[in-house]
Structure formats: structure tokens, C-alpha cells
Amino acid sequence: MKNRHIFAIAAAIAAGPICGLGAPGFTHAAMAAEPPTSFQEDVLPVFQVRCVSCHSQNGEGFKASGLDLTTYQGVLAGTKFGPMVIPGDPDSSNLMRLLDWRVPPQLRMPHNKKQLSVCDRNSIRTWIRQGAKNN
Numbered sequence: 001m002k003n004r005h006i007f008a009i010a011a012a013i014a015a016g017p018i019c020g021l022g023a024p025g026f027t028h029a030a031m032a033a034e035p036p037t038s039f040q041e042d043v044l045p046v047f048q049v050r051c052v053s054c055h056s057q058n059g060e061g062f063k064a065s066g067l068d069l070t071t072y073q074g075v076l077a078g079t080k081f082g083p084m085v086i087p088g089d090p091d092s093s094n095l096m097r098l099l100d101w102r103v104p105p106q107l108r109m110p111h112n113k114k115q116l117s118v119c120d121r122n123s124i125r126t127w128i129r130q131g132a133k134n135n
């Protein structure tokens with residue numbers, strides 16, 4: 001029935017933006033079964049493109065902070081001062097503060113570069129909220 005389709009599309013628009021491939025854009029509480037966000041497929045590719053030039057061995061970000069974003073273990077270990085990700089709690093995770101630019105300009109990440117898209121940040125946020133699993 002035609003009306004149903006229109007209704008479904010309207011509901012999808014109301015629920016939030018539909019992001020790129022594999023990025024679950026729905027954060028609406030009414031979505032009963034939220035698709036899991038994958039570290040390997042949704043989160044790590046963003047770090048590889050936008051962060052690891054500085055956050056891998058010999059990179060300036062790694063040298064300054066000790067944060068290695070090339071592996072799950074590195075992401076969870078955080079910096080030499082402590083964890084950047086608090087599983088289940090994206091709002092208190094320093095990683096999200098830096099990526100959402102809720103910090104002074106000199107601390108924002110990626111350093112002196114364009115901010116990550118809302119879709120990429122929401123993927124990382126959802127992954128943290130879902131427990132920051134090695135999935």
C-alpha cells in the first residue's frame with residue numbers, strides 16, 4: 001500500500017540523517033534493534049584516513065601524547081595520561097570532546113585540520129555507547 005511507504009520515509013527522515021555506507025545514522029530511541037557499530041568497519045577506517053598519519057609510531061601526535069590509533073588496543077589504551085574512551089559513555093569520553101570540538105582550538109582533533117563529518121563522529125559515538133567493543 002502506497003501510504004505506508006510514504007509513512008516509512010517520513011519516519012526515517014524524522015529519525016535522523018542517513019549517513020554513508022555502513023554507518024548507522026539512527027539514534028532514535030524508538031528504533032528497537034539498533035544495528036551494531038563495528039570497530040573494524042566503521043571506526044578504524046576513519047582513524048586510518050584522518051588520524052594515523054600523526055597517531056602511529058613516529059607520528060607527531062603519537063610522540064606528543066602516546067596515543068596510537070592504528071589498533072583497537074591502542075585506541076583503548078589512550079594517551080600516556082590515561083584512557084580517551086570510556087566504554088558506554090561517549091559524553092564523558094575525552095575522544096568525543098576533542099572530535100566534537102568541545103575543547104579550546106589548540107586541543108581539537110584532527111590537529112589543524114577539517115573537523116570530522118557528523119556521520120563519522122556519530123559512528124564513533126555510537127560505537128562507544130554500545131560498549132567500545134573489539135568488533
Ligand code: HEC
Pocket residue numbers: 047050051052053054055060061062064065067069079081084094095098099106107109110111112113116
Ligand atoms: C596533524 C597531526 C595530527 C592529526 C592528523 C591528528 N592528531 Fe591527535 N594529536 C596531535 C598532537 C600533536 C597531539 C598532542 C598535543 C595535543 O594534545 O594537542 C595530539 C593529541 C591527541 C589526543 C590526546 C589529547 C590529550 O588530551 O592528551 C587525542 C585523543 C587525539 N590526538 C586524537 C586524534 C584523533 C581521533 C585524530 C583523527 C580524527 C587525530 N588526533 C588526528 C596531532 C594530530
